[in-house]
Amino acid sequence: MIAVLGLVVGIALGLFLHPVVPLWMQPYLPIAVVAALDAVFGAVRATLEGIFDDKVFVISFVSNVLVAALIVFLGDQLGVGSQLSTGVVVVLAMRIFSNAASIRRQLFGG
Amino acid sequence: MNEPRDRLVVALRPRRRLRTRAQAAIAALFVLLGLGVAVQVHSNAQFDGLSTAREADLVGILDDLTARNERLAGEQRDLQATRDLLASGTGQSTAALAEARRRADTLGILVGTVPAVGGGIVVTVSDDKGKVDAAMILDAVEELRDAGAEVLQMASAPSDGGPAVRVVASTSFLDGAPGSVVVDGRVLRAPYTILAIGDARTMSAALRIPGGVVESLRGLGGDATIVESSTVSVTALRPAPTPQYAQPALIH
Numbered sequence: 001m002i003a004v005l006g007l008v009v010g011i012a013l014g015l016f017l018h019p020v021v022p023l024w025m026q027p028y029l030p031i032a033v034v035a036a037l038d039a040v041f042g043a044v045r046a047t048l049e050g051i052f053d054d055k056v057f058v059i060s061f062v063s064n065v066l067v068a069a070l071i072v073f074l075g076d077q078l079g080v081g082s083q084l085s086t087g088v089v090v091v092l093a094m095r096i097f098s099n100a101a102s103i104r105r106q107l108f109g110g
Numbered sequence: 111m112n113e114p115r116d117r118l119v120v121a122l123r124p125r126r127r128l129r130t131r132a133q134a135a136i137a138a139l140f141v142l143l144g145l146g147v148a149v150q151v152h153s154n155a156q157f158d159g160l161s162t163a164r165e166a167d168l169v170g171i172l173d174d175l176t177a178r179n180e181r182l183a184g185e186q187r188d189l190q191a192t193r194d195l196l197a198s199g200t201g202q203s204t205a206a207l208a209e210a211r212r213r214a215d216t217l218g219i220l221v222g223t224v225p226a227v228g229g230g231i232v233v234t235v236s237d238d239k240g241k242v243d244a245a246m247i248l249d250a251v252e253e254l255r256d257a258g259a260e261v262l263q264m265a266s267a268p269s270d271g272g273p274a275v276r277v278v279a280s281t282s283f284l285d286g287a288p289g290s291v292v293v294d295g296r297v298l299r300a301p302y303t304i305l306a307i308g309d310a311r312t313m314s315a316a317l318r319i320p321g322g323v324v325e326s327l328r329g330l331g332g333d334a335t336i337v338e339s340s341t342v343s344v345t346a347l348r349p350a351p352t353p354q355y356a357q358p359a360l361i362h
Binding site: 002003004005006007008009010011012013014015018019021026029030032033036037040044047048049050052054055057058061062106107 | 113114115117118121122132133135136137138139140141142143144145146147148149150152153
């Protein structure tokens with residue numbers, strides 16, 4: 001419940017305050033968002049499986065975001081930032097898909 | 111209701127007893143997530159996407175911009191040429207206006223619509239016996255014109271304060287009562303004063319020439335005194351004639 005509330009509050013903040021993304025953060029924000037989404041889907045799946053743990057979720061969320069940002073940063077430093085971003089997004093998307101499939105199976109018994 | 115759905119319902123149900131630290135951390139993370147999503151979506155919608163465009167697209171955009179830039183530069187050149195043309199046209203019309211003013215002044219002096227000042231002579235013609243007639247005055251005027259008088263004015267003697275007449279090409283001289291002539295319809299009485307702007311020496315020499323105006327006047331019992339002056343002021347004016355039949359013809 002508090003997660004949904006937090007999400008709504010965050011989106012509302014973003015929509016009404018129009019914060020400007022700092023320039024150094026601009027390449028990392030989309031990747032970080034996708035990584036966070038991955039963590040969220042994983043959390044939903046864990047909840048459905050009854051193995052959700054607050055601590056694990058927080059750690060996975062933060063580490064996901066940090067690792068994704070680190071990968072993009074490294075890629076930028078190596079000159080392959082855009083390709084590596086694409087790779088990260090592909091991998092995260094695949095994980096999100098597999099989590100979503102697991103969620104679906106849990107919910108609908110498919 | 112199977113088991114996972116129950117768990118989801120339980121998870122979404124507000125809890126009375128919060129395990130505060132973990133819950134707060136999760137809430138904070140989700141706030142951050144929502145913020146990130148909203149900001150990213152907003153900034154993507156806001157910017158034209160150049161930062162995420164592909165290289166080929168960027169090249170295309172650059173080409174477009176270059177072509178547009180060249181087109182605008184050409185337009186700028188055209189407009190500058192037009193502006194230069196207009197500026198020079200203004201200069202030409204200014205010069206034409208100055209020329210027209212100069213010509214109008216010249217013509218005004220000739221026709222007698224503007225006052226004139228300049229070096230010249232003052233001729234005082236006395237007529238003690240009343241024998242100086244219009245023809246004699248006309249001779250004097252003609253002599254002065256031949257000698258290069260540019261502006262002429264005739265009046266009764268200065269002390270008289272009588273009417274002064276600007277003598278131009280169309281000025282008429284008629285005999286009046288003895289001792290007077292009618293110049294352009296105005297009666298002038300002797301002695302007369304003739305102001306002439308021109309080369310003073312030439313004019314005075316022309317009047318004093320043997321057998322000339324001065325000698326003729328003396329023969330008629332009158333006299334003429336000539337004073338050369340560096341500033342002869344001709345103030346008598348004539349109304350500008352308006353041609354009734356003639357129209358200016360355009361010369362190409």
